[in-house]
Amino acid sequence: MDLSKEKLLEVYRHMYQTRVFEQECEKLNKNKEILGSIHGSMGEEATSVGLAALLRPDDVLSPSYRDPGALFMKGLTTMDLVGMLFAKDCGKTKGRTRVLHVGDFRKNIYPPNPILGASSVIANGAALAFKMNGSDRIVLNIMGDGASNEGAVHEAMNFAAVKNLPIIFAIENNAYAWSTPFKNNFKIHTFIERAIGYGIPGFIADGYDVMDVMQVMEEAIAHVRGGRGPALVECRTYRWSGHSGNDKNVYRPWEEIVRWKQNCPIARFGGYLTNVGICSDEELAAIRTEVEQEVQDAIEYSKTAPYPDCGEFFRDDVMLAAE
Amino acid sequence: MENMTYAEALRASMREALAEDENVFLIGEDIGKYGGCYGVTAGLVEEFGEDRVIDTPISELAITGASVGAAMQGKRPVVEIMYADFLTVAADQIINQACKMRYIMGKEVKVPLVVRTAYGGGGRYSFNHSQSPEAMFMNAPGLTILMPSTPADAKGLMTAAIRSNNPVLFFEQKYLYKTVSGPVPEGDYEIPIGKGDVKREGQDITVVATGWMVHRALEAAKRLEQEGISLEVIDPRTLKPLDEELILSSVRKTGRLITMHEASLTGGFGAEICAIVTEKAFDSLKKPVCRLAAPDSIIPFAPNLEDQYYPTAVELEAAAREMLQ
Incomplete structure (x- = not known):
């Protein structure tokens, strides 16, 4: 895997952007400054960003609802998502939906889905269209x-x-389906066993090591783009926060969370980048400062930004049939 | 004009669509060599190949979902769900996904999807192969629902459905596939979505009937004519969006309304028609509205029981006579 410094720093930036976004989400949610709820991905940054990092712009991303990392990597901005937290006009869907329904046609992002599993069958459709067109785009x-x-x-x-x-x-x-631990939901030990059941190759990655996630994805992408059919990739990861903002997160020992935090994927990747001499501590610190400022700016802007115009909303032709 | 069965008319429309637009494809269970459970797609795979007429595993969710995703890429999928009873398996994709994508993604996204399905009774298949679940889908914003009763309407509406840029649920009455034939315009023939049809003009009572029941209503109208009772039979053809004006103007003329469908009574399509008429033409009504429908019970297997289950022409005649008392 041969990635440029620019690409590696972009990956670092989006991992940190995800972290800060999620930290701020937690605060805003706790202070009841935003509507709805949140579904945090802290601890999963290497997985989410790493999975999307090697996609081409014309490939389709169909993320889960816990994937701001992948969304940022695929080109959504901080403002796109922060505006949505506040249900403001400056958010990506202009107050029509929560963050767990965010798509972007031009950036080839199919929306995540709170009706779990639904996005998998839809994602197949994009892949079917690409195959019919004889294109080498993937999903x-x-x-x-x-x-x-x-x-x-x-x-x-x-x-x-x-x-x-x-x-x-x-x-x-990430070891838990809301509150239910993996062992209560599965008799298998790894999803590779599922892949075997469907007759497709299965790959497994350390979801706390973004380099490993990208390396595995490089292999999986080569397989799929080569016209050899689908692949399954499992990333072993861990969610630090509760399932959602309302989750008190009391179904697991707190020491378990502490243990995973020692292995912070962002610190780990930053340490790798500086120790192998790709960049300096100062460069990473500058990225972090920029990202923090960007998130703060988006929050401040969104707080006072207008809600969508009611009259315009009900006249808008996304409410109506296409011609 | 060419004489065709209901099934042949549907096939003719799909055949023309496949020839006219390379983005159109058919997808479903056993629709290729087998030609579909009722033979509606027979011969099309031989003509257009396996990439345009796609056989699938028995996976209604995967079929419908893939079609939603492909439609968002500019394809025009025509899904066959073998029996309308199986629609509930794919209902999430129809109600929550296909109809919401444009709302989520914005105006650049269109979902030109047709889900066609064989519904209704008369086949002696009992429930789960005979139901008419159209009303279950009436409450889903963004969904177009079509239900033709004649071969010509079947062709014209299928053409409109495939050309529509929005999700369409297309109900084909399975008893009519081979039992009904009639003249069908040759070549390109499209009936606009949202336009109902007066199948028989009359003065005394407006009968709004759908699918198979249109034929029963016409049968009753013919017999009642001999008694001097004149029924106006309206086939909405498009259940949603509804041609309200056609129905309202008829009721304003006759002052009486009977609805007739083979789905169960409660919360049925007929209830919606009655609600609209009482809301918008209440002053024209000379008598309370009347709904003829199947009972709120399960479709039986024994032929004598099944025949009792659906509204009949005789029941409509009785209801009409009573209404005119």
């Missing part, structure tokens, strides 16, 4: 370990296998 569909037990996911994986579709199903195995 990345990301889900959590919990979502992988939906019927739609089983149908999607078998369908993609049978139709030889250019799609990667990536599973962010």
Whole structure:
């Protein structure tokens, strides 16, 4: 895997951007400054960013609802998501939806789905269209370990296998489906066993090591882009926060969370970058300062930004049928 | 004009669409060599190949979902769900996904998707192969629902459905596939979505019927004519968006309304028609509205029981006579 310094720093930036975004989400949610709820991804930055890092701009990303990292990597901005937290007009969907429904047609982002599993079958459709067009574009569909037990996911994986579709199903195995630990939801030990069941190759990555995630993705992408059908990638990761902003996160020993925090994927990647001499501590610190400022600016702006115009909303033709 | 069965008319439309637009493809279970459970797609895979007429595993969610995703890429998928009873398996994709994508993604995204399905009774298949679940989908914003009763309407509406840039749920009455034939315009023929049709003009009572029941209503109208009772039979053809004006103007003329469908009574399509008429043409009504429908019970297997289950022409005649008392 030969990645430029620029690319590596971009990956670092989006991992840190994800971290700060999630930290601020927690604060805003706790202080009841934002609407709805949040679904934090702290601890999973290497997985989310790393999965999307090697996609081409014309590849389709179909993320889970816990993937701001992948969304930032694919080109959404801090303001796109922060504006959505406040349901303001400056957010990506202009107050129409929560963050867990965010898509971007031009950036080739299919929306995540709170109806778990639903996005896997839809992602197949983009892959089917690419195959029909004879194009070498591919699709990345990301889900959590919990979502992988939906019927739609089983149908999607078998369908993609049978139709030889250019799609990667990536599973962010973060050890808990909301409150339920992995062992209570699965009799398998790794998702590679599922891949075998569908007759497709399975890969496994250390989801706390973004270099490993990217390395595995490079291999999976080569397989899929080469027209050899779908692949499954499992990333072993861990969620620090509760499932959502309302989750008191009391179903696991706090020491377990502390243990995973010692292995912080951002600190780990930063340490790698400086120790192998790709960049200096100062360069990383400058990126962090920039990102923090960017998130703060987006929050301050969104707080006072207008809500969507009511009259315009109900006249808007996204409410109506297409011509 | 060419004489065709209901199934042949549907096939003719899909055949023309496949020839006209390379983005159109058909997808479903056993629709290729087998030609579909009712033979509606027979011969199309031989003509257009396996990439345009796609056989799939038995996975209604995967089929419908892939079609949503492909439609967002500019394809025009035509899904076959073998029986309308199986729609509930794919309902999440139809209601929560296909109809919401444009809302989420904005105006650049269109979902030109057709989900066609064989619905209704008369086949002696009992429930889960005979139901009429159209009303379950009436409450889903953004969904177009079509239900033709004649071969000509089947062709014209299928053409419109495939050309539509929005999700369409297309109900094909399975008993009509081979039992009904009639003249069908040759070549390009499209009936605009949202336009109902007066199948028979009359003065005394407006009967709004759908699918198979249109034929029963026409049968009743013919017999009642001999008694001097004149029914106006309206087939909305598009259940949603509804041709309200056609129905309202008819009721303003006759002052009486009977609805007739083979789905169960409660919360049915007929209830929606009655609500609209009482809301918007209440002053024209000379008698309370009347709904003929199947009972709120399960479709039986025995032929004598099934025949009792759906509204009949005789029941409509009785209801009409009573209404005119």
